[in-house]
Amino acid sequence: MQAPINRRNWLKYSSLAAIGLGVRVPTMGNEEGVLKSYGAASGLVNLSSNENPYGIAPLAKEAIMNLLGEANRYQYNIASLQTLKKEIADLHKVDVKQVLLTPGSGEALGLLPRHFSKGNLVTAFPTFGILPTTAKKMGTKVIEVPLTADKKHDLGAMLAAINSETALVYVCNPANPSSTMLKPDALKSFCIEASKKAVVVIDEAYIDFLEAPDNESMVGLIDKNPNIIVVNTFSKVHAMAGLRVGFVIGNPTYIKALEDNYFARAQFGMSVLSMTAAQASMKDKAHQKMSIAKNEIARTYGYNELKKLGINCIPSYTNFLFFPLGNYAGNFAEDMLKKNIFLRSDTYYGEKWARASVGTLEEMQQFISVMKETWKG
Numbered sequence: 001m002q003a004p005i006n007r008r009n010w011l012k013y014s015s016l017a018a019i020g021l022g023v024r025v026p027t028m029g030n031e032e033g034v035l036k037s038y039g040a041a042s043g044l045v046n047l048s049s050n051e052n053p054y055g056i057a058p059l060a061k062e063a064i065m066n067l068l069g070e071a072n073r074y075q076y077n078i079a080s081l082q083t084l085k086k087e088i089a090d091l092h093k094v095d096v097k098q099v100l101l102t103p104g105s106g107e108a109l110g111l112l113p114r115h116f117s118k119g120n121l122v123t124a125f126p127t128f129g130i131l132p133t134t135a136k137k138m139g140t141k142v143i144e145v146p147l148t149a150d151k152k153h154d155l156g157a158m159l160a161a162i163n164s165e166t167a168l169v170y171v172c173n174p175a176n177p178s179s180t181m182l183k184p185d186a187l188k189s190f191c192i193e194a195s196k197k198a199v200v201v202i203d204e205a206y207i208d209f210l211e212a213p214d215n216e217s218m219v220g221l222i223d224k225n226p227n228i229i230v231v232n233t234f235s236k237v238h239a240m241a242g243l244r245v246g247f248v249i250g251n252p253t254y255i256k257a258l259e260d261n262y263f264a265r266a267q268f269g270m271s272v273l274s275m276t277a278a279q280a281s282m283k284d285k286a287h288q289k290m291s292i293a294k295n296e297i298a299r300t301y302g303y304n305e306l307k308k309l310g311i312n313c314i315p316s317y318t319n320f321l322f323f324p325l326g327n328y329a330g331n332f333a334e335d336m337l338k339k340n341i342f343l344r345s346d347t348y349y350g351e352k353w354a355r356a357s358v359g360t361l362e363e364m365q366q367f368i369s370v371m372k373e374t375w376k377g
């Protein structure tokens with residue numbers, strides 16, 4: 001049996017490097033010790049995973065309560081859930097045959113490099129880790145293109161890195177961990193060019209934090225450019241990280257092939273309570289608006305306060321902040337965790353960086369007050 005884990009020896013446990021920055025953090029299992037030391041009850045401010053701190057939509061809660069009595073059923077035996085794919089398809093103006101549901105988009109990001117594995121992968125570094133990490137585990141060559149000085153994807157360099165052996169290209173927009181975004185026109189041109197040579201996956205997990213016209217999805221390109229695939233999630237603006245609902249939009253041939261590789265039409269990975277929550281959450285526009293508005297207030301506060309400390313935080317278009325640690329001596333994330341602030345830090349090309357999720361305004365105030373004690377400039 002595993003020994004109980006407390007906050008002090010958390011850092012000895014397994015790495016979540018695959019899903020973000022590389023600081024060693026605990027597996028979030030059911031270990032009693034983790035649960036005891038985790039969450040607001042212990043005073044821990046968890047800014048580690050870009051979760052939405054405002055909770056799931058009231059309509060989603062109600063939908064879960066209403067469906068609890070049917071949780072003994074598989075999803076394919078509940079008529080009302082059969083329209084979820086169609087509702088997602090309608091929202092994104094595509095055909096239902098173009099949608100694959102997965103339990104969280106992380107599942108899709110693991111599936112795609114397994115499916116499109118005959119050739120190399122071109123992606124940015126740093127970027128969100130699941131897809132490139134899975135590709136590496138498959139033995140796929142991963143060509144990592146550094147971000148530009150202002151921490152955006154270097155689309156020109158990425159295009160130049162694609163060669164006749166490239167099977168897959170991955171772009172996360174807005175980007176994790178760097179929090180930057182690409183203008184739709186630039187990304188569209190890139191997608192069109194790159195998709196002539198390889199399958200291009202655009203991860204739009206944070207797109208709902210963008211304002212119009214920057215929030216234009218690449219889904220609109222799929223019709224004419226069938227090598228483009230878009231991945232999205234209910235974990236961020238919809239606050240459903242623990243419920244695990246993600247989806248892939250692509251051309252019907254790819255979606256059918258992916259589906260055949262993944263429980264076929266049974267959508268066996270999907271939980272009935274999560275599916276009903278997703279249906280309801282799409283209707284709860286007020287809750288989405290509230291999350292976005294509060295995120296912006298807390299983000300602006302955090303950004304401005306970091307700037308006042310002399311930290312050159314990258315302007316964020318997401319629900320997290322990415323900032324350089326300069327000559328900070330020691331392990332920043334470990335030092336912050338000792339003060340009850342749970343965030344990530346890592347070193348890229350010899351430079352130290354940190355990523356802190358945007359929590360509630362109160363959580364950001366706690367974070368900043370600890371930063372004032374910790375940061376020596």
Ligand SMILES: Cc1ncc(COP(=O)(O)O)c(C=O)c1O
Pocket residue numbers: 049050103104105106107109128172175176203205206232233234235241244245246
């Ligand atoms: C860019 C990006 N894509 C995908 C995911 C995975 O989200 P989920 O598996 O919860 O849908 C995350 C999670 O933080 C993310 O940051």
